[in-house]
Structure formats: C-alpha cells, structure tokens
Amino acid sequence: MNSFVSFVCGLLFGAGLLISGMTDPSVVIGFLNVSNMASGQWDPSLMFVMAGALGVYLPLYHFVVKKRISDNKAPVYAEQYHLPKAQRIDRPLLLGAAAFGLGWGISGICPGPGIVNLPTGSLTVAWFVACMLGGIYLASRVMRR
Amino acid sequence: MASTEIITPLLGGGLIGLAAILLMLLNGRIAGISGILHGALFTRGAGNWRLLFLAGLVASGLIAKLFFDSTPSVPALPLPLIALAGLLVGAGTYFGCGCTSGHGICGIGRLSTRSIAATAVFMTTGVLAAISFHG
Numbered sequence: 001m002n003s004f005v006s007f008v009c010g011l012l013f014g015a016g017l018l019i020s021g022m023t024d025p026s027v028v029i030g031f032l033n034v035s036n037m038a039s040g041q042w043d044p045s046l047m048f049v050m051a052g053a054l055g056v057y058l059p060l061y062h063f064v065v066k067k068r069i070s071d072n073k074a075p076v077y078a079e080q081y082h083l084p085k086a087q088r089i090d091r092p093l094l095l096g097a098a099a100f101g102l103g104w105g106i107s108g109i110c111p112g113p114g115i116v117n118l119p120t121g122s123l124t125v126a127w128f129v130a131c132m133l134g135g136i137y138l139a140s141r142v143m144r145r
Numbered sequence: 146m147a148s149t150e151i152i153t154p155l156l157g158g159g160l161i162g163l164a165a166i167l168l169m170l171l172n173g174r175i176a177g178i179s180g181i182l183h184g185a186l187f188t189r190g191a192g193n194w195r196l197l198f199l200a201g202l203v204a205s206g207l208i209a210k211l212f213f214d215s216t217p218s219v220p221a222l223p224l225p226l227i228a229l230a231g232l233l234v235g236a237g238t239y240f241g242c243g244c245t246s247g248h249g250i251c252g253i254g255r256l257s258t259r260s261i262a263a264t265a266v267f268m269t270t271g272v273l274a275a276i277s278f279h280g
Contacts (some may be wrong), residue, residue: 005171006194008203012164013176013246014224018209020157026218032268034277045154050249052158053165057254060166068170075173082173082254086242089262096241097248101267103233105274108220111238111243111256115199116206117217124219128231136183139232143240 002077016117019051023116025108032105092143147266165251177247178202179238230271241267 021027022045030036030043069081086093104110109117109128117125149220172194185195209215222229222230238244241263248267252260 002172002194003197005167006174006197006202006253007201009164009168009172009176009206010198012167013161013198014202014205015208016157016160016162016164017233018157018205018215019160020154022154022157023209023215025205025220029220029275029279032271033279035276035280043150045150045168048151048154049158049161052155052160053162053250054158054254056159056162057166057250058256061169061254062256065166071280075169076171078171078173078240080173081169082175082243084175084252084257084259086259089259092240092262093242093259094266096237097202097263097266098237098241098270100237100241100244101270103230103235103241103247103265104269106278107227107230108275109230109279110178110234111182112246113217113243114234115182115202117180118203119207119210119242120216121210122217122219124222124224124227125217126233127224131228131231132235133182133186134187134250135232135237136179136186136239137204137235138232139201139236139239140183140187145230 004006005077013112016053017112017116020052022049023113025113027108028104028110028113029108032108157215160256161246162250165246165254169251175247175251177243179234179244180242180247183239222278226278237267 017023026046027043031046036042075081107128114129114132168174168176181195181198248260248263251265
C-alpha cells in the first residue's frame with residue numbers, strides 16, 4: 001500500500017503541476033519577471049498555485065498530522081514520520097537557495113516540472129534535467145549530507 | 146484576468162497540496178521533489194518509494210502528452226545557459242535542502258523558519274534572474 005500511495009501521490013502531484021500551468025516555463029518566467037507589472041503583462045499564476053497548495057497542506061498538517069505525531073501515532077502506511085531535523089538558518093541553506101533561484105529564474109524550470117516534462121520529448125528539458133542531476137552529483141562530492 | 150491565471154492555478158495548486166499532504170499523512174514523507182531526487186540517487190535499498198513517486202510524476206507527463214498533447218514553451222536559450230541553469234538548480238537544491246515543493250509548499254505548510262527563509266531567498270534571486278535574462 002505504501003508503494004501504491006507513493007506512485008499515486010506522484011501522479012496527483014504531477015497532474016496538479018500540469019493543471020496549474022507550472023510545467024510551462026513561460027508561465028513561471030511570466031511570474032518571476034516582475035518588470036512586466038508596469039505594462040500589465042505580469043502573470044500572477046504562481047501566487048495562486050502557492051495559495052491553493054498551502055490552503056490544503058497547512059491546515060491539514062497542523063490539525064491532522066501534527067495531532068497524530070503528538071499522539072504518538074505512526075503514518076497510516078509507514079512506521080514513522082520523516083521530518084527534517086535541521087532548525088538553524090545556516091549558510092548552505094541561504095547560498096543553496098540563492099543558487100537554485102538563479103537557475104530557476106533563467107530557465108523557468110524547477111525539479112518537479114523538469115521531471116514531469118521529460119515525456120514531452122523536449123531536448124531542452126532533457127538537457128536541463130541531465131545537468132540538474134550533474135549538479136546534484138557535483139554538490140554531493142563537495143558536501144556530504 | 147483570465148481563468149488560466151486564477152482558477153486553474155488555484156485548482157492545480159490544491160491538487161499539489163492534496164498529493165503532498167497525503168504522502169505525509171499516509172507514508173510520513175515530505176513531497177519535496179529535489180529531496181526525493183537526491184535520495185533516489187544516493188540512498189541504496191530503501192529508496193523504492195522515491196522511484197515510485199518519480200514514476201508517478203513521469204506518468205502524469207506522459208498522460209498529458211498522449212491525451213492532451215501538452216507542450217511546454219521552453220525559453221529559447223543557448224544550451225550552455227540551460228546547462229548553467231540546470232547545474233545551479235541541482236547543486237542549489239542539494240546545498241539548500243529543497244526546492245519550490247519541499248520548502249515552498251511542505252516547509253511553509255509546516256511553518257518551518259528554514260523553509261520560509263529559503264523560499265524568500267530563491268524567490269528573490271529568481272526574480273532577479275528572470276528580469277536579467279527575460280526582462
């Protein structure tokens with residue numbers, strides 16, 4: 001059941017990205033390029049995607065998942081909750097996020113849409129994903145996590 | 146504003162949030178795509194759920210391609226620049242422990258200060274890069 005849930009969640013997550021327009025790099029760039037605001041060409045989509053996603057995730061996490069954790073209940077199909085332990089806002093977090101944002105703003109592609117777009121056969125997307133995996137590999141050689 | 150700028154983003158976003166919270170509630174896992182990729186690359190054995198989640202993502206793209214003929218409009222940039230962007234996204238999400246999904250949705254959804262800080266930073270540099278390259 002755990003495996004089935006993983007696959008279905010991937011499928012739903014991808015469907016959400018596709019429906020929301022986030023798999024289209026021009027929509028993402030249209031949001032990040034705020035210089036378009038003056039001319040009325042700015043695309044606010046991404047803001048509503050975040051609102052829609054957080055509108056579901058935030059309350060359910062705080063009222064259902066957190067309660068289960070404090071009641072010492074395990075996830076429905078797993079033995080324990082895997083939550084990040086790091087608390088401190090440190091240099092790797094900030095520099096990493098800054099680098100990620102630059103790559104995202106240049107290409108309009110972040111990891112999820114990159115993977116979802118692979119079956120479209122776009123060479124640019126395939127090249128991006130290959131380089132992204134290369135970036136992960138190189139970074140892992142510099143710092144073990 | 147057109148419905149493609151409000152209604153479908155809200156609905157699609159809601160579906161993303163639903164998929165992410167189901168993965169947490171049922172399997173106890175964060176739906177952060179970069180973290181799932183890192184884990185799939187470096188975790189031996191127990192990384193199965195990650196490969197299945199990634200397979201689900203690919204399947205959604207395949208369905209969209211076959212039945213809705215969806216084609217993303219990828220920016221016309223020289224390949225070395227795409228390579229640079231890919232490297233920055235890969236290395237940046239590794240050092241920064243997450244991307245738009247892990248920090249922007251799951252992290253902010255858990256009200257994690259690290260994720261709120263990371264999201265503020267990558268939104269800012271994303272805006273700067275988009276203005277510089279597409280403005």
